[in-house]
Amino acid sequence: MTRIFLESLRKGRLSRAVKASSAGPEYEKAGQELRALIARHFGRSLQIREVDAGSCGACESEIISACNPIYDIQRFGVDFAASPRHADALLVTGPVTRNMETALLRTYEAMSGPKFVITCGDCALDGGAFKDSYYCAGGAGALLPVAAHVPGCPPHPMALVEALLRLLDRLNTEGQPKM
Amino acid sequence: MLRLLRDREGVSPVSFRLNAGDEAHLEVRPGDFRKACLFAHNVSGAPVSTLFAEDQRAERRRFFIRCVFCLRQERIWLVVSAGLDPEAPEYDSLANDIFSAALFEREADEMFGLKRRGAFDDRPLRLHPEVWPEGFHPLRKDFRHPGPRGQAGRDYAFRRVEGEGVFEVPVGPVHAGIIGPGHFRFSAAGEPVLNLEIRLGFTHRGAEKLFEGRTAAEALAFSELVDGEAAFAHSLAFSDAVEKICGVKTPEEHLLARGILLELERMYNHAGDLGGLATDVGFGFPAACAAALKEDLLALNGKLAGSRYLKGFNRLGGTCGLTVPMLDEIEAALASALKDFSGIMNILYGSASFMDRVEETGVLPQKTAAELGVSGPAARASGIAWDMREFSPLYRRAGFRPARQAQGDVLARLRVRAAEFEESARLARGFSTALRTAPRSGPVSVEPVEGCALGCAESWRGPVLCWVRLGRDGRVERCKVTDPSFLGWEGLAQAVPGNIIPDFPLCNKSFNLSYPGNDL
Ligand code: SF4
Numbered sequence: 001m002t003r004i005f006l007e008s009l010r011k012g013r014l015s016r017a018v019k020a021s022s023a024g025p026e027y028e029k030a031g032q033e034l035r036a037l038i039a040r041h042f043g044r045s046l047q048i049r050e051v052d053a054g055s056c057g058a059c060e061s062e063i064i065s066a067c068n069p070i071y072d073i074q075r076f077g078v079d080f081a082a083s084p085r086h087a088d089a090l091l092v093t094g095p096v097t098r099n100m101e102t103a104l105l106r107t108y109e110a111m112s113g114p115k116f117v118i119t120c121g122d123c124a125l126d127g128g129a130f131k132d133s134y135y136c137a138g139g140a141g142a143l144l145p146v147a148a149h150v151p152g153c154p155p156h157p158m159a160l161v162e163a164l165l166r167l168l169d170r171l172n173t174e175g176q177p178k179m
Numbered sequence: 180m181l182r183l184l185r186d187r188e189g190v191s192p193v194s195f196r197l198n199a200g201d202e203a204h205l206e207v208r209p210g211d212f213r214k215a216c217l218f219a220h221n222v223s224g225a226p227v228s229t230l231f232a233e234d235q236r237a238e239r240r241r242f243f244i245r246c247v248f249c250l251r252q253e254r255i256w257l258v259v260s261a262g263l264d265p266e267a268p269e270y271d272s273l274a275n276d277i278f279s280a281a282l283f284e285r286e287a288d289e290m291f292g293l294k295r296r297g298a299f300d301d302r303p304l305r306l307h308p309e310v311w312p313e314g315f316h317p318l319r320k321d322f323r324h325p326g327p328r329g330q331a332g333r334d335y336a337f338r339r340v341e342g343e344g345v346f347e348v349p350v351g352p353v354h355a356g357i358i359g360p361g362h363f364r365f366s367a368a369g370e371p372v373l374n375l376e377i378r379l380g381f382t383h384r385g386a387e388k389l390f391e392g393r394t395a396a397e398a399l400a401f402s403e404l405v406d407g408e409a410a411f412a413h414s415l416a417f418s419d420a421v422e423k424i425c426g427v428k429t430p431e432e433h434l435l436a437r438g439i440l441l442e443l444e445r446m447y448n449h450a451g452d453l454g455g456l457a458t459d460v461g462f463g464f465p466a467a468c469a470a471a472l473k474e475d476l477l478a479l480n481g482k483l484a485g486s487r488y489l490k491g492f493n494r495l496g497g498t499c500g501l502t503v504p505m506l507d508e509i510e511a512a513l514a515s516a517l518k519d520f521s522g523i524m525n526i527l528y529g530s531a532s533f534m535d536r537v538e539e540t541g542v543l544p545q546k547t548a549a550e551l552g553v554s555g556p557a558a559r560a561s562g563i564a565w566d567m568r569e570f571s572p573l574y575r576r577a578g579f580r581p582a583r584q585a586q587g588d589v590l591a592r593l594r595v596r597a598a599e600f601e602e603s604a605r606l607a608r609g610f611s612t613a614l615r616t617a618p619r620s621g622p623v624s625v626e627p628v629e630g631c632a633l634g635c636a637e638s639w640r641g642p643v644l645c646w647v648r649l650g651r652d653g654r655v656e657r658c659k660v661t662d663p664s665f666l667g668w669e670g671l672a673q674a675v676p677g678n679i680i681p682d683f684p685l686c687n688k689s690f691n692l693s694y695p696g697n698d699l
Contacts, residue, residue, distance in 0.1 A: 050357045054382040056695045058407025058488045061451075063357050065477065068470035082355035098310045099381045100360060103352050129404050133385040134317050134324055135306075154407065154488065 023070050023157075030161045031076040037168040038077035042088065045077040046164070048118075049087035049111065053104050054094030054136065058154040059121040063091070066157035073161065084110040090144075095123040095130040096137040108144055116147035118163065125149050180222065181205075188214050193262075199423035199632040201570075202256045212261040213271040216246045219257050220277050223248045226552030227273070228256070229644050229661040230283035232291040234320045242268040244293060246280070247633065247644070254570055256633050263293065272298040279552030279666060290318040290387075305380035305698055308333035317388055340366035340374045348680060352381045359694030365680055372683075375675045377668050382698040390658035395421045395495055395627045398655045402645070403490045405660055406696035411444045411489040412638030413660070413696075416645035418495050420634025424649055425625050433497035433622060434573050435614040439509065440480075440489055440498075442603035442610075445639035446516065447476035448691075449596045449603075453523055455688040456593060460536045465526045472519045479512045497622020506611045513604045524597055537589040541686030543674040544587055553670035555641020555663045557690050560595045561587035567637035577609050587674075589689040599639075627653030640664060640693060662696030 038046050052060055066073040067080070081087040084107045096104060108117065119140050122128035127138040140146055148167040152159050184190050192215075193206040207215045220227070230246045241262035248257045263270060272295035274281035281300060287293045289303040292314075306317070313333065315325045340347075345368045352360035360381035366374040386405050390398050402417040403410040415437060422429060429437075454469025477487040483505055484492035492499050501509075527533050543553070548561040558565065559582050566581035568574040582598035584591035631648040641663025648657040671690045675683060 051353055052357075052359050052382065052694075054384050054695075055359070056404050056407035056410075057359060057693060058410065060357050060359065061408055062487070064470075065474060068474050069467050070471060070474045080357060084353075094382065095384060097381065097383055099305075099307045099383060100352065101310070103360065103381070107353055123404075129401060130384045130386075130389065133389055134322070135383055135385040153404075153490075156487070 023072075027071065027158050027161065030158070030165060031073070034078070034161055034165050034168070035076040037165065037171075041168055041171050042077070045079050046089065046168075047079055047081040047087045048089045048091050049081050049084045049107065050091045050093070050120075051100075051104055051107050052093050053100040053124070053140065054097035054130070055121065055123070056094075059093035059124075062152075062154040062157060063093075063120065063160065066160050071157040073157065076161070078164065084108070085112065087111050088115060090115065090117045091120050091150075092117060092124050092140040092144075093120045095127040095133065096140055096143060098135050098137070101137060101143060104140070105143060116167070117144045118148045118150060118167065119146050120150040120160070121155055122151065122153045125151075128153065183222075184215065184218055188218050190215050190218070198258075199426075199630075201254060202258055202633060204258045204260065206260045206262070209261045209263055209270055212244065212246075212259070213273055213276075215259050215261075216248075216273050216280075217276055219246075219248045219259055223250045223257065225249050225251065226279035226549065226666070227277055227283060228552075228642075229646065229659065230273075230280055230287065231646060231659040231661075232287040232293050232318070233648065233657050234291060234318065236265045237320060240265055242291060242293060244268075244270055244287065245646075246273070247646075251565065258633070267294075268292065269294040269296060271296050274298060274300070278550050282665060282669070290316055292316040292319065302336065305383040307380060308335055317385060322388075335378070337364055337378075338374065338376050342368065344368045345373065361694055363683070365675075365683070367680060370679045372676050372678055372680060375672045375683075377672050379668060379694065380698050382695045384695075384699070386699045387658055387660060390655045393655050395625070395649065395653060395655065398647075398658065399493070399495060400491070402658075402660075403488075405699065406662060406693050407488055408448055409444065409638040409640060409643065409662075409693065409696065411440050411493065412636045412643050413645070413662075414490075414493040415441060415636035416634040416643040416660075417647065417658070418493055418634070419636060420632045420645045420647035421495055421625065421627065421649070423632035423634065424630040424647065425628055427496050427623055427625050429497060430618075430620050430623060432500070432614065432617045432619055435610045435617060436498045436501045437493065438573055438610040439501065439607045439614070440484070440492060441636065441638075442607040443476060443480060443483075443509075444489055445603045446600055446607075447473050447480065448639040449600045450476060450516075450520065452596055452688065452691050453520075453527070453593070455691065456537070456589070456685065457527065457533070459684040459688050460533055462527075462530065462533055465523050468519065468523050468526070472516060472523065475512065475519070476516060479508065482508060494622045495625040500619075500621075501614060503615065506615060509611050510608060513608055517601065517604050520597075520600055527593075534590070536682070536685060537593060537689075539586075540589045540682050541671075541674040541678055541689060542586070542588045543670050545585075547673050548587070548670055551669050551673065552666040555637075555667065556582070556592055556595045556599065556639075557667055557670055558641070560584045560591035567635055567642040570635070573610075574606070577606055579606060589685055592689040629653075631657075638663065640691070640696070641667065643696075660696075660699060662693055662699075664692035664694075664697040667692045668697060 150163040348365040362378040457466035545562040564583035634645040644661040646659040
């Protein structure tokens, strides 16, 4: 025990300073607005369940980027839930392949209301480059009511924040978007 | 070699020709296909690189089955083909003798309806029987759509492990994290996993069919959507094939620019993987540092290509080009990335509890890796030091050496990625220096002509192969994409048994295979 303690003292602090955020002033500003809206509509935080319905992987990578120390979307009150039961919103990527239809519908059904669906990336909107495929439904709108869209291929983390801002701006008091 | 084939195996070829500089095309009669492939397998000592079908009933009144082996010493692709009956296409299965052929055969079966004699597994891969009726083969030229979605009512038979106390844990396709969809079925007794069956195909978008009928330039843009995290490598494999068909020699300037971007793609992904491993053991600080490092590299990509995922930079016959200020930026970013990287590695290697989790976890023995045809970092971590970049004169001149580790565990795969990260930075810096003095010119113009060729690029996951056939009108007639993940997933399935289920995320991350690249 003493040995471990002495060893830790000898090593000193292992962490290092990370460069200051480089996400840019517009991102920070949009994020603060988002934070205020989330506080108003949801009390504390907006929980999102993400489902990959046939994405090429880049959309997921950018959603993960939104959580990195630079963009750190969690500080604005947005978090990604591990279970649909804990989620307010469903974020769908990919053109919705035939093999994912059932899983996507079940995930949506497992969420408690009020709930809304957001499409992320061009192929989730209408199938995008995969529109004419024999195996795609042509986007999430073919199966679910879509409340908002995050444009891009893949969308930049900033686009995610902006889309959430626009959506929450339209939310009525019941937590459902005014269409 | 042809003589050996004739004398020893009694196989006389229908035709033999060289194609596009580094391909030997051997066509045999359908009855000789298995023998010829076994012969090629034994001569090359290599697993099947890819095996696929083509529907050429319109032009040649045949289906063709083609099996590709890589003769590594000679740097030659050996393509063994056989023309099959247009009404009842059938051939002898290779999978009993060459295991790496098994998945490809199942793929050719569901996509083209090519039957195999003596196959041990005839389950579909991507067209899930629950939602897709039998008898509809999408890659046939005369394919008719079975109609709107709905349950097709057929079931998929999982392998069953039985015995006292054996239980199953099904996971997916929707997982707890922000990741791709796959179904993992663990059979366990007590803590250790006895069997893992991985069922994929959830992101099947019919990509190969969507290539067909596009012009080469349109198809190049589409190839970047097959696997977004390896967009550049996929685009490179496609442009390589088209350039080979058209006999285009890409100018040095653009080869160097491609080399730089290919390495930058590897670096941002390997950085992401370091963070992923740290996250999966709950080690937050290095994970955050790695995420910041990945972000720096993505931001650099954005400045160079206008796309954080390097889309739209590669062209047929060249690239959009890198300017001198861009090279300055690249070199500065590389230096700072290396510094951050070594900081992260020090934290990881310096933590006894981290090392305890990764050492001897998820071992993939060399023999298994070789038989399954696993490639890329996972193979290199199991002692198979093979990297397609060695095929490239550019890389050979730069003194490139593939990374290699022997243990085959999570730690070995981490070490391979770490070595590759540093090597990539070194290579990219070298290419950048060379590019400063290289003669400048735009991309050469490429006039698509009729023909076929195999393109290849070593992505961060392993070799991406792209077989392209252009028709008389210069449009794509067939594009077979082979992602390293296709055979890699079975490597993961073999590395997990014996480990506990909580170590699965760690094993999975250390392979980090692609869902969309596999599912197409
Ligand atoms: S929108 Fe683009 S980046 Fe997102 S999944 Fe589709 S192809 Fe990939």
